[in-house]
Amino acid sequence: MGERxxxxxxxxxxxxxxLGVCWLTIAFTRDADTATRAYLQMLWGGVGNWPxxxxxxxxxxxxxxxxxxxxxxxxxxxxxxSVAVAFKVGLFNIGAQGQMIWGALAAALxxxxxxxPGVLHVPLALLAAALAGAAWASIAGVLKLKRGVHxxxxxxxxxxxxVSLVDNWLVIGPLRAVAEGASSITGTAEILPSAQxxxxxxxxxxxxxxxxxALAAALxxWVWLSRTRSGYETRAVGLTPEAxxxxxxxxxxxxxGAMALAGALAGLAGAVLVLGTEGRYPGxxxxxxxxxxxxxxxxxxxxPLGAALSAAVFGILRAGGTRMQLLGVHKSFPELIQGFALLxxxxxxxxxxxxxxxxxxxxxxxPAQAGAEVPRA
Amino acid sequence: xxxxxxxxxxxxxxxxxxxxxxxxxxxxxxNVLYGLYHPDxxxxxxxxxxxxxxxxxxAIARGIGxxxxxxxxxxxxxxxxxxxxxxxxxxxxxxxxxxxCDEVAATAKRFGFQLDPRARVDTLTVGSQQKVEIVKxxxxxxxxxxxxxxxxxxxxxxSDELSQVMRGLVAQGRTVVLISHKLKxxxxxxxxxxxxxxxxxxxxxxxxxxxxxxxxxxMVGEGSKGAAMTGVPAAASGTQEAAxxxxxxxxxxxxxxxxxxxxxxxxxxxxxRAGEIVGIAGVDGNGQRELAEVLTGLRKxxxxxxxxxxGPLAGLTPALAKxxxxxxxxxDRLARAVVKAMTVEENxxxxxxxxxxxxxxxxxDFKGRRERTNQLLNSYDVRPPDPTVALQALxxxxxxxxVVARELDADPKLLVVVQPTRGLDIGAVAQVHARLRxxxxxxxxxxxxxxxLEEVLALSDRVYVLYEGRVTGHFTREHLDExxxxxxxxxxxxxxx
Numbered sequence: 023m024g025e026r027x028x029x030x031x032x033x034x035x036x037x038x039x040x041l042g043v044c045w046l047t048i049a050f051t052r053d054a055d056t057a058t059r060a061y062l063q064m065l066w067g068g069v070g071n072w073p074x075x076x077x078x079x080x081x082x083x084x085x086x087x088x089x090x091x092x093x094x095x096x097x098x099x100x101x102x103x104s105v106a107v108a109f110k111v112g113l114f115n116i117g118a119q120g121q122m123i124w125g126a127l128a129a130a131l132x133x134x135x136x137x138x139p140g141v142l143h144v145p146l147a148l149l150a151a152a153l154a155g156a157a158w159a160s161i162a163g164v165l166k167l168k169r170g171v172h173x174x175x176x177x178x179x180x181x182x183x184x185v186s187l188v189d190n191w192l193v194i195g196p197l198r199a200v201a202e203g204a205s206s207i208t209g210t211a212e213i214l215p216s217a218q219x220x221x222x223x224x225x226x227x228x229x230x231x232x233x234x235x236a237l238a239a240a241l242x243x244w245v246w247l248s249r250t251r252s253g254y255e256t257r258a259v260g261l262t263p264e265a266x267x268x269x270x271x272x273x274x275x276x277x278x279g280a281m282a283l284a285g286a287l288a289g290l291a292g293a294v295l296v297l298g299t300e301g302r303y304p305g306x307x308x309x310x311x312x313x314x315x316x317x318x319x320x321x322x323x324x325x326p327l328g329a330a331l332s333a334a335v336f337g338i339l340r341a342g343g344t345r346m347q348l349l350g351v352h353k354s355f356p357e358l359i360q361g362f363a364l365l366x367x368x369x370x371x372x373x374x375x376x377x378x379x380x381x382x383x384x385x386x387x388x389p390a391q392a393g394a395e396v397p398r399a
Numbered sequence: 400x401x402x403x404x405x406x407x408x409x410x411x412x413x414x415x416x417x418x419x420x421x422x423x424x425x426x427x428x429x430n431v432l433y434g435l436y437h438p439d440x441x442x443x444x445x446x447x448x449x450x451x452x453x454x455x456x457x458a459i460a461r462g463i464g465x466x467x468x469x470x471x472x473x474x475x476x477x478x479x480x481x482x483x484x485x486x487x488x489x490x491x492x493x494x495x496x497x498x499x500c501d502e503v504a505a506t507a508k509r510f511g512f513q514l515d516p517r518a519r520v521d522t523l524t525v526g527s528q529q530k531v532e533i534v535k536x537x538x539x540x541x542x543x544x545x546x547x548x549x550x551x552x553x554x555x556x557x558s559d560e561l562s563q564v565m566r567g568l569v570a571q572g573r574t575v576v577l578i579s580h581k582l583k584x585x586x587x588x589x590x591x592x593x594x595x596x597x598x599x600x601x602x603x604x605x606x607x608x609x610x611x612x613x614x615x616x617x618m619v620g621e622g623s624k625g626a627a628m629t630g631v632p633a634a635a636s637g638t639q640e641a642a643x644x645x646x647x648x649x650x651x652x653x654x655x656x657x658x659x660x661x662x663x664x665x666x667x668x669x670x671x672r673a674g675e676i677v678g679i680a681g682v683d684g685n686g687q688r689e690l691a692e693v694l695t696g697l698r699k700x701x702x703x704x705x706x707x708x709x710g711p712l713a714g715l716t717p718a719l720a721k722x723x724x725x726x727x728x729x730x731d732r733l734a735r736a737v738v739k740a741m742t743v744e745e746n747x748x749x750x751x752x753x754x755x756x757x758x759x760x761x762x763x764d765f766k767g768r769r770e771r772t773n774q775l776l777n778s779y780d781v782r783p784p785d786p787t788v789a790l791q792a793l794x795x796x797x798x799x800x801x802v803v804a805r806e807l808d809a810d811p812k813l814l815v816v817v818q819p820t821r822g823l824d825i826g827a828v829a830q831v832h833a834r835l836r837x838x839x840x841x842x843x844x845x846x847x848x849x850x851x852l853e854e855v856l857a858l859s860d861r862v863y864v865l866y867e868g869r870v871t872g873h874f875t876r877e878h879l880d881e882x883x884x885x886x887x888x889x890x891x892x893x894x895x896x
Contacts, residue, residue, distance in 0.1 A: 265736060
């Protein structure tokens with residue numbers, strides 16, 4: 023079994039198994055036919071109803087779902103990367119949600135109150151969001167590296183601090199949009215058009231610059247980790263901190279830097295949400311993309327490209343999940359699938375042991391059976 | 400890690416030694432006996448009947464006990480608690496500690512061990528901890544006792560004592576299987592010696608009918624090569640004129656705190672010149688490790704002063720030490736010298752990854768790194784010579800070769816090595832020793848901390864003895880005496896000069 027197979031296979035099998043378990047759940051509570059049709063609806067809702075489109079349907083039947091999936095995938099990629107990068111130095115960043123909240127707020131404020139041409143406005147808003155996220159994450163980073171405060175505890179608590187400060191005070195208090203006439207508005211002022219992330223597929227789809235941005239981030243993190251000196255140092259710090267220290271690597275800076283980068287990525291997710299679809303910081307940030315990032319990173323085996331891939335899969339499932347309701351199946355099934363996949367992927371070592379045994383048996387039976395290494399799932 | 404057609408007869412009431420190079424399969428064979436590994440083929444007969452151990456539990460039940468190289472003791476528990484762990488005597492469902500102590504004391508007494516069952520294990524010396532392990536096995540009814548490299552961490556006196564303990568057990572009808580690299584020691588204590596090479600048992604000889612060099616030849620498989628690798632200190636090959644090179648390290652009254660918060664260095668002064676190997680001898684835990692850490696910037700000084708390669712010793716960091724030309728082969732390879740999950744080439748770059756040929760600007764120089772790694776793997780005979788495998792896939796000896804290759808390739812002015820050959824087979828030991836001498840020949844100063852007195856004697860031009868964080872002895876080569884060194888290691892006052 024090659025190294026790459028060892029990395030990828032458990033995740034793939036876990037997602038497939040999770041899909042199977044949830045299919046069975048629907049099949050048992052309803053019937054097999056409904057389960058299959060619900061899955062089909064989820065697929066059409068995620069990637070577009072291609073049969074209908076090819077039958078002469080309007081392009082909206084595929085563009086709109088693809089846009090929704092891409093939008094969700096972009097957010098999940100960024101928060102997934104956030105968690106994965108922190109993992110590389112051995113830190114468990116539970117705080118992507120809080121970092122994302124500050125990033126979203128920073129983007130909303132720069133987007134609404136700074137007046138600049140679009141080519142500068144969008145980058146500035148993104149930068150502000152990244153810095154805000156990085157700053158918030160660095161609180162946990164400094165606490166960990168200087169005082170030994172466990173980052174799981176501090177990031178969880180900082181999430182609540184962020185929710186309390188931003189959602190429960192700033193955006194309904196001092197930063198609340200001064201509404202003209204309407205009194206029901208919560209949240210910050212609308213961002214200026216120059217700060218909006220450009221739509222890529224016209225008005226029929228919400229796909230915007232956030233998606234390529236997230237992919238670029240994944241690619242960038244991967245290149246950084248695998249090809250640069252500082253990325254190498256970062257990995258060494260995460261894998262064997264004492265050896266890194268003995269080798270003269272500034273371990274505290276590397277760990278702190280990775281934590282700040284994690285925060286910046288989560289902050290960017292907040293910016294993509296605000297500048298891409300919400301248009302302002304809403305009364306509450308809503309969907310817990312930051313927490314989903316933990317699952318995305320783990321299912322992606324903490325690899326930047328793995329995170330992007332698992333974000334794509336779950337972006338599709340999440341976007342398509344609403345369509346399951348057409349058959350009376352609750353829309354939370356995609357989250358259930360994600361949860362199961364996470365559960366199964368946690369058993370990575372079990373998967374690898376099973377696969378190794380299977381391979382051994384195949385070898386014992388002679389070279390003719392050697393192909394059994396590839397699962398026929 | 401593999402066995403091919405290995406056979407071994409263990410005769411009751413004798414002391415059988417199993418020798419072989421690292422990776423020859425000694426440990427694998429013992430792990431099969433102990434139920435940790437399952438053989439793919441072959442039979443295992445006990446008293447003429449085939450048996451199959453699913454786990455060490457089965458092995459223990461059939462009277463096989465094992466003392467691992469790394470002790471399996473809970474440091475914060477007492478001797479008695481450790482010995483009865485897993486089969487504690489109870490009274491009305493509660494742990495009956497008094498009975499445990501009595502039982503353990505009885506077992507210890509029966510076999511002639513002096514152990515306080517109520518002493519906490521972390522207060523004991525390494526030698527005593529080993530006795531606890533042996534008593535633990537005996538307490539569980541071991542008839543056959545397997546000892547894996549038991550003398551690796553002992554002083555000569557403790558080793559002698561262990562030999563007596565082993566002979567005593569045999570005299571009481573127990574069977575002892577001793578795994579060792581140290582041929583001289585093996586011949587002094589064993590009845591019979593089994594030699595393993597590449598997963599096979601290649602010979603079984605009576606200890607009284609063989610010699611160190613004959614055994615070494617059997618181990619490596621070539622008569623001529625074997626003779627050069629006997630592991631016996633060839634004093635002559637190490638001698639040279641007293642070093643008169645420039646002073647690389649001048650340290651006075653060094654003080655530092657150890658990991659446990661207790662003072663580890665309490666006023667150590669030493670000098671190292673270019674072109675000499677300075678041995679640091681001592682029983683484990685007397686400040687040697689901390690001294691090496693101070694010299695490599697890993698541990699802060701509490702007091703004292705010194706000059707290291709033209710700069711102050713105070714405020715030294717690992718990066719600064721490296722920049723001044725300090726090379727370091729640390730004791731705990733997996734924790735400190737390598738990143739085991741990374742590839743061999745990534746490990747070769749570690750510490751020099753910011754300079755050519757390992758980097759170009761901010762980027763990793765994959766090509767330069769590969770070329771340099773291939774050169775080093777070849778010249779150090781690392782197997783397999785594959786720069787892309789994970790370091791952890793290499794055997795311990797080959798991992799150490801990678802570390803030594805990396806550190807010497809940087810052409811250090813001062814090399815700090817700690818236990819450089821622990822757990823290595825004689826071939827690798829000879830190679831590492833040759834490289835250290837080579838570094839000295841090039842004009843480097845070498846500080847070598849070793850618990851293996853043979854090694855200290857074989858290589859050092861001068862020896863400092865550390866005891867409880869102080870220098871209790873300083874010998875130049877011509878005044879080196881193993882017994883006197885051993886006395887100083889145990890804190891004895893100078894009996895002369």
